[in-house]
Amino acid sequence: MNARVLHEQPPHLDVETEVLVIGGGACGLVAALRAAASGAEVIVVERDASPAGSTSMSSGFVPAPATRYQRAVGVDDDTPERFEADLNAKSKGLCDARLARLAAANIGPALEWLGEKHRVEWLVLDDFLYPGHTRFRMHTVPEKTGTALLARLLAAVEAADIPVVSEARAETLYAADDNRITAVEIVRPDGAREIIGAGAVILACNGFGGNRELVRKHIPDVADGLYYGHEGNEGDAIFWGEALGCELRHLSGYQGHGSLAHPHGILISWALMMEGGFQVNTEGKRFSNENGGYSEQAVNVLAQPGGTAWNVYDDRLHLFAQGFPDYMDAVSVGAIREAETIADLAKATGLPADALAKTFEEVESIRRGETTDPFGRSFEGKPALVGPFYAVKVTGALFHTQGGLMIDDQARVMGSDGKALPNLLAGGGAACGVSGPDVSGYLSGNGLLTAIAFGYLAGETAAEIARG
Template identity: 80%
Template structure:
């Protein structure tokens, strides 16, 4: 059933709650926890049999400035203003400035609150600096995976007695003449339905990466690329927004990734590139500045013959990468290939030996400072690659969309005239993000940044508006 908005009064109310949240990912669970802490009753509805979604498929890394977790590792000079400037620099000034500032100032307090009130442990990754970030500010739970982050949020919701109703797809919003959301109808797999009355509604159902029609319409450059996201991200929030008269912005923005192991579908950390590795196409040649960013690299990789590239690196980086669970998974399934020499590596991965040798030689010259990289990358700050060498075949992919419903400072959705809806909120992929309208605007961690920061704001605001 297509998502729809009904202007009729709900025919009945099977259940009522102060705050109803659609989507049990990071955004939805944070919103429900914040609403519950503010004294409101909250219910989360989730279309799947168990919550998974984009959060569990992500790296689980959350950028945040000025936290005590940063200070614990000696990062004492990061600020929301510095972080917002990094966000704007990555998008070349095309992000919504108000949203960038809002996310940057909110995310630190949100992570501190999750730790203090709900026991989430955070550590700051300082083994390398993520592309576009001027300080070490990437936070993760100890397991360093999105799956573990989601599990901890689910446990926190269960401890707070927040019902998470699974196998319940929200299909209809009931909105009165004043655009107040009065109830939501959810449909079960067997066709049965329930209508839940709500004082406030939070849309935390992510973006539209799983809707090929919407992707082709708004992001044609990646329409033929692999989608590495949750298939349930079908654009429900966007479709509801269009019907209710919400402002939609930056629908052409998205996070791509140029390093998805092929055909295994395992994310290979971009840390390999940042620490000295490089990418070649099937002709054994480099084709871009790998330090430009992993999001826009998706387009660069897909432009190569067959939409394929090889990540090439050495034993130092191979050992370093084993600190990332996804890389260990790729190693276990045989995605990582090894060669004792450049010629040996070329033979193992089926690339022209002479071309690959020349690429290695050119990278070495750049690393020694003897010549400038034609793509503009600075190789001089990292050690030269040394045998044995490693490689993994990768492709480019769409991870998740970044455009959506425009929100104000308390995460309430705005209409096309800039007025806030009375009790409709959005966060994460359902809301307009902070990456701007292009793939190159995505700064590492922007997805979970807006999921948690805007979910935090939405939960607090929804609790305050729980009654008409």
Template identity: 75%
Template structure:
């Protein structure tokens, strides 16, 4: 772990300094930087890659938020932070950290409205279906409906605010002053050159540890053999630094999985297909779970099938609906989507056993008509019955990003085991403990960007205020 170190020695020189240093230029780091700048601080963002992208660009870009004016504009008048908090806690069966669920639910709406008002980000609310576990339409997206577009818009805002983002600047060392304060960070460049950057406050926004196979196997063995569909730079730096400093680590076994990654293409197939009436079958042509239970825990269900493979099966109505998602269009262009005139052809092009596949579709038809109840507990009657022609895509389960991390307080300050906070160390997004609880089933759609933007908003404000007391933004 030599790439992530804590030095107890004060550096003998400082090459440069800033009021607030932010490690990571994804959604969390960029929002934190914007908020710290608004508080009057001089801010520098350090990004390990040649250009910022990370988990934000790989995500769907959908952010759940309650009680926003964007919701009200589509007629959703009765959502509240309390309702959202209840949905978060319900999905994790009460295992989420209550203080963090409350902080996220209360903060995210104001954060999105501030980004719109102060930095021109446009938000639309997806109201064509409810994501699993959400009781109201509250999923916000930029007009392009992609994580890459969200990242791009945040980068434009950061540039317009005059905040430097220094690329190819991997932070390898935190210089701790005593047991309470981070005085500086050590940066290593691709050519081996090093620099020391002093700071009054430090925000860890460098995500989780999904790209560190050893840490995944240590903390989340059930998904260690699954495909990792996340940013390779998520190597657990924040977790390693935090552990060395004596920070409180929480829910490190929690993670977001996904049971619908096109195989072998590596393209996300939106779970909206399942919510609109699609089903999943294994290589034997049989369903194996309630597809409405949640796409995160479905990763484990899919990986438990023969070969760790499943097929999404749906019809022309769902196929037409899915084309509204850029990822699905990419999957079509890559040849991942198969089309068949009927069950016989569907069996032929997928290699699934025809008799079993026909039996499965016949059973589903009885569930959709209300003649029988699904033994897995899924409610089918709310959507039209599947009808030829059929479509199918081969998928596998994957680890998207970890959900556990450094425990933070209501100012996003990292805390120790005894609950006391470090003086100037903040965390958000995947670097911090999230709101999904300790296992895969607790992930509620959008929890990743919820804590990236929500906790980044809090961390930036608190770090900026600490670094420049009395300044007005």
């Protein structure tokens, strides 16, 4: 790992800017837009040839309360306080309460600002509730993909004339004795180096999911699982933070997902489970409460024989899922199995026919209220599953880490002494998130929540510091 801090003056400066943003994902681009709107000169450095990162691999869904986009679909009783309560409930009170309050209060204004100032078009998904959310508050761009969200943010950055320097990996932070960051050295693919002087620096370089050593150290329960995130998330912010004596928290927290098509590596929407589908292992048996949450379901799936499971559902849900581009990708590559009867579905999947049929009977009995689910799930209000039936083989995966640098209410990085560093800020996966220390604390959308809310805050604060 080459991420390092040097407490010395840089030998020279090739370029100077008021605000330097490290990372070109949703967090970095929102931070850059906000800093520029506050009057600062901004440069974004991105290690890849084209910004992509975890944002482009996500579904692109962002939870936010009390927005005009919610009101447009009839949701007029959501509040930051209600959202904060949902965040705390999902994490069983273990997430940082201040950060939960900070994220819940700022994400709505951030999305509305992006819509009004930069014409990012938002719509609210109001046909199903994601696990843990008590209101329809999941916002998305019309294409319903993370790739499209990132493309819209990049277009806004280009329109604002903010330079994005690609193929530029930030490696060395130069710091004064008081930990004020004076410059950042970037490295090009050919080994060429440049030093950029900065008035303020924003860390938007995500977490450490791509660093197997750190994953094994901090979240060993998923160390041998599939990593479905950007390989460039190697923990640079963690290493810089440690060198600067910063406070790190909840490094054991992460977002998992129990529904990644295997071996195709395509995300299958958890809406299938929330709307009446279920999962079985290779023995044709259910093994958990699928409504608990897709993050913790990663661990449940990986614990099954072969570390895989099957999502089972019917034609109603198959048609519903076709509204998600990822699902259509899975259809196009042949990941989805179809059969007219349960017996035929068993043949198509290789699952034991008798066991699968019994599981269908058990689910229907639970749905009718005749028996109680031993895993605690309710199928109340969901239609019975009727043929034709569908199934897709899935595995559990690590998507991104949720622990990181502690920040204050202005997104300034905190030292272990409880004081904010002079001009270093963080957001998204580089900062401590709002999921707490456990995989089960992840509330749907928490990754983009802190990417955009904390990036929004960081950009404004960085501009104030740099121009102050």
